[in-house]
Amino acid sequence: MSEQSSPELVSQILEGNIRGIAKAISLAENGLATQPKEELIDSLYSHCGNAAIWGITGPSGVGKSTLLDKMLDCLRRDNHKVAVIVVDPSSPFSGGALLGDRLRMQRYSTDEQVFIRSMASRGHLGGIAGATSDAVKIFDTAGYDTIIIETIGIGQSEIEIVKLADVVMLVLVPGLGDEIQALKAGIMEIGDIFIINKSDLDGADRLHSELEYVLNLKRENKPDLEHPLVMTCATNNKGIDELYDRTNRYLTTITQNGILTRKRRNHLEHEIRVIALAKIREKIDFNSRLEAQLDGWINEILLKKASPYKLINQKINGLIKEMKHR
Ligand SMILES: Nc1nc2c(ncn2[C@@H]2O[C@H](COP(=O)(O)OP(=O)(O)OP(=O)(O)O)[C@@H](O)[C@H]2O)c(=O)[nH]1
Numbered sequence: 001m002s003e004q005s006s007p008e009l010v011s012q013i014l015e016g017n018i019r020g021i022a023k024a025i026s027l028a029e030n031g032l033a034t035q036p037k038e039e040l041i042d043s044l045y046s047h048c049g050n051a052a053i054w055g056i057t058g059p060s061g062v063g064k065s066t067l068l069d070k071m072l073d074c075l076r077r078d079n080h081k082v083a084v085i086v087v088d089p090s091s092p093f094s095g096g097a098l099l100g101d102r103l104r105m106q107r108y109s110t111d112e113q114v115f116i117r118s119m120a121s122r123g124h125l126g127g128i129a130g131a132t133s134d135a136v137k138i139f140d141t142a143g144y145d146t147i148i149i150e151t152i153g154i155g156q157s158e159i160e161i162v163k164l165a166d167v168v169m170l171v172l173v174p175g176l177g178d179e180i181q182a183l184k185a186g187i188m189e190i191g192d193i194f195i196i197n198k199s200d201l202d203g204a205d206r207l208h209s210e211l212e213y214v215l216n217l218k219r220e221n222k223p224d225l226e227h228p229l230v231m232t233c234a235t236n237n238k239g240i241d242e243l244y245d246r247t248n249r250y251l252t253t254i255t256q257n258g259i260l261t262r263k264r265r266n267h268l269e270h271e272i273r274v275i276a277l278a279k280i281r282e283k284i285d286f287n288s289r290l291e292a293q294l295d296g297w298i299n300e301i302l303l304k305k306a307s308p309y310k311l312i313n314q315k316i317n318g319l320i321k322e323m324k325h326r
């Protein structure tokens, strides 16, 4: 590391030093100085594994941050030290006014036991999920016992991010229309705890029965878990205690019945795959080589000098051979 040695930064993180943590997270987020970042994360690794990791996801504006703000009351009441990471995979910028507004947890900005941080995706080897995973390790090492990841949206990258979590909360609201129809198919897979927020709005009861129907199928298929559905009105503090209790109960259950161990193993497997594939791609510098050759490939196929599969197989094998000689 240029101006600060890695061991120095590691001990700052272990002490819970706020500036050290912020610096380490920027390093993880940028992912530019790859070697110092990898060294840093490797030296934190043995200290990790103590924090409970919560994920909260759902379409934009459903009240995720407002819910988190209220959950922070419960967590602080129970003396937890909490880190919140707000991720917007669609935005290349972090910390801007928009995201600042999205945090909605300003009440805790002076509480030293609460660290709220937004993150964006800038060229991390494992994508934004990789950067988030590194940030989790940093907070875990720094003694935050509860780490919450909020991600906006319900696309593939958001799901990748919440997959890091021990427990995933999926927030929905009445009036999502087609969005909810599209979600239903995947709903079984995304969440552990389902939340209908804005229960003060029309249509909450109907959404509740629709989701109960889908969840009952899930409960039949996976009877070892409850798959709770909680109605909340975050702005009026309704349902927050129940949500908090259900979350804790879920975590206790999966700790006791071994599901948590399995989940974390799966998460690690996924992480290894993503990083290994990214490293291979980086090693053969696949993208730039492809870019350099692509025009030629297209021409050969267009002029019917080569058939597509045959040409692609040949060229890829060529690239792999080149890699072996490097
Ligand atoms: N009526 C009603 N409004 C709510 C409720 N919860 C949150 N809101 C409002 O919904 C708006 C969006 O809330 P946020 O907490 O920022 O939602 P979010 O899901 O974090 O939004 P993004 O991070 O932008 O995706 C705010 O104006 C909240 O005051 C609720 O239970 N009922």
Ligand SMILES: [Mg+2]
Pocket: 064, 065, 066, 102, 103, 150
């Ligand atoms: Mg938000």
